[in-house]
Amino acid sequence: MTALTSMVHSETPLAAPHPVAVSQDPSGSLSETGKLVRNVLHSLEDAKAEDIVSIDLRGKTSIADMMLVASGRSTVHVGAIADRVIKACKEAGLASPRVEGIPNCDWVLIDAHDVIVHVFRPEVRQFYNLEKMWSGDRPAERGARSSA
Numbered sequence: 213m214t215a216l217t218s219m220v221h222s223e224t225p226l227a228a229p230h231p232v233a234v235s236q237d238p239s240g241s242l243s244e245t246g247k248l249v250r251n252v253l254h255s256l257e258d259a260k261a262e263d264i265v266s267i268d269l270r271g272k273t274s275i276a277d278m279m280l281v282a283s284g285r286s287t288v289h290v291g292a293i294a295d296r297v298i299k300a301c302k303e304a305g306l307a308s309p310r311v312e313g314i315p316n317c318d319w320v321l322i323d324a325h326d327v328i329v330h331v332f333r334p335e336v337r338q339f340y341n342l343e344k345m346w347s348g349d350r351p352a353e354r355g356a357r358s359s360a
Contacts (some may be wrong), residue, residue: 245277245326248304252329255300256282259293261331267346269328277326281342283334287317293331294320 256264261282270277284290294314301309301324310323318336322329330342 244305248301248306248324248327249278249280251300251304252280252297252324252327255296256280256293256329259284259296260289261293262334263337265343267343269346272346276323276328279328279330279342279346281330281332281337283332283337284317285334287333290320290331290333291317294322297322297329297331 253264261284264280264282267279267281268277269275269279282293284293291314294311294317298309298311301322306324309325311320312323313320318333319340320331322331330337332340
């Protein structure tokens with residue numbers, strides 16, 4: 213199976229670009245999850261989302277395959293980004309993603325089944341630091357590797 217890879221660049225100089233592997237099926241077309249990730253990434257870029265980071269969740273949890281985290285400059289910007297992501301999900305064939313946080317727009321969570329999108333105001337993103345929580349190995353994994 214081949215993979216189409218696109219790079220997601222972060223605006224902060226400390227964060228390295230994170231590749232997003234988008235799966236293709238044997239016929240060469242994008243998988244449903246791949247189409248969704250592609251649509252969401254384009255919507256984030258079109259809405260001028262900042263510090264876009266992708267986290268591959270495959271093998272870490274069963275809640276989703278991919279997590280995308282992005283920032284908006286203000287609550288209005290976060291809301292606009294979220295609206296674009298929701299439209300992108302619908303364009304990819306997802307009837308109705310679950311959405312939390314729209315009334316305040318400090319942190320909007322969009323659950324698109326295999327893809328979870330978090331859109332934060334920068335201060336809120338820094339406080340919760342989801343990238344650190346999901347990017348590192350879980351303690352159980354580290355213990356299993358060292359005893360092997």
